Amino acid sequence: MPVPGRPPAPLVLSATERRQLAELADSVDSPNLALRAKIVLLCADGRANKDVATALDITPATVGKWRQRFVRLGAGGLRDGVRGGRPRLLDGTRLNGDSRPASTRELAARFGVSQSTISRRTRDTTVHRHPRLPDPVPVVAREATLLSDHVYEAVRGWIITGQLPPGSRIVESDVAGALGTSQTPAREAIRRLALEGLITHRPRLGNFVTEISQVEAREAREARVLLETAAARRATGRLTPTEVSRLRLEVTHMRNAAKSNDIVAFREADLRFHRLVCALGGNSMLLRLWTTIEPALWQLQVVSSAMFTGDWNLMAARHGELVDALAGHDPNEAVRLFTAHGMGQSSTTRPRRSGPATP
Structure with a gap:
């Protein structure tokens, strides 16, 4: 843990991490994410939290928060975390019959919220909350015990091949729907994968593909x-x-x-x-x-x-x-x-x- 009164040790970034953060820092659609990436980059240059806060016109506490989040979770930790409860879905992505998708700025003005909130709700809805599963492939087994094995192998395959990336939420009903089974074998398969460590259960949030930065x-x-x-x-x-x-x-x-x-x-x-x-x-x-x-x-x-x-x-x-x-x-x-x-x-x-x- 950081010692009070002593500046934390400089972050050490790999070339890949630095390139990824530089891309995030240039993000126009997500100002908050860009700010967090800049915080990490400045900390990696050996600056104290107070100096970084002054340079970016924010508080030292904010610098410390996102610095520690990056240390624990990597670049993925700079994004807004999944929040409890059902996400409020956007009821439309087009405005006034326009054929083009609305921008985050237009949606923010329509719903009376910030652009970062629009981005978070969209991400929670499409990525974290409901990742797109592969096309339905009905699973047929002669015994119920074998059916959960087939579901287990299918979900495990999606995880290790990257079709379900780290951090994706795994919903029993979605798995059952994709594989044409009831929720019982899907539930058993998810529990088995959780015991193996490929899936992590988060209280009040659900099951997610295990991730490590x-x-x-x-x-x-x-x-x-x-x-x-x-x-x-x-x-x-x-x-x-x-x-x-x-x-x-x-x-x-x-x-x-x-x-x-x-x-x-x-x-x-x-x-x-x-x-x-x-x-x-x-x-x-x-x-x-x-x-x-x-x-x-x-x-x-x-x-x-x-x-x-x-x-x-x-x-x-x-x-x-x-x-x-x-x-x-x-x-x-x-x-x-x-x-x-x-x-x-x-x-x-x-x-x-x-x-x-x-x-």
Whole structure:
């Protein structure tokens, strides 16, 4: 958390994030969104909240709010969030019989609200609240239990292929209508996807496709590498046979889960494995810090594994090699392997050395 009286650390933007924010800052149709993008860009230049507020003629509190929102949610967090209750729909998008769609300015004047409100209502109606589902494809199954499986596979496919982008709201009736089923199998499928982490339930708002920003993903990986490499360096060559056996047991659980294609069980065994590594590092603070970032790692794992098309058995084998390194006597080798693993560089192949081995 920011320390009172001390300016927050400068934001670090990737080239993609900076380009995206620059495009938003030039937005004419959404002045509020443009302002928020400018706030982030100025903060990324190392300016204090007060200086940014002065430059943009706003309050420091506003700067702090959108700065923190970007840190947590990325560029998507700069948009107005979905609000509770049913959105008020616009009863028309054309004025006076005009053949062209009305602009946000014209609609704002007609309904007596601001342009940003018009934009939010339109977005809530068309994107967040009711994302366009693929054309109806009736699902036929001989048993009710199998019907929910078919709905599950269909919705999961829409999510991992991007037809339902992160942040989209998933409505049971819409899913049922698109697939030609009742709402019961749709409800069961959504619950199953929520348990797997691909869908997130928000109280009083509904179910949404899980999303994680590029900033969150990068920071979670960096924090993971820092913690695990420290634990691995301390643990290498010092583990007892019992402790090594506990690690190998989790690898066995991963192998069994891979064989049965139980990705949820695989994820759980994976996180238990890495949690145990931090516990075996011999520093209780490492484990404490790990538990604080584990929720973010779980979400990141959910999103990344949904897109993973490789061999889960090979993924389990990579964890076996991590155990071998910990059971050996070369801390530098263990650090190298855990770094590559934490940054996602060793999903299916053992990372090669970039130079001669460290003596």
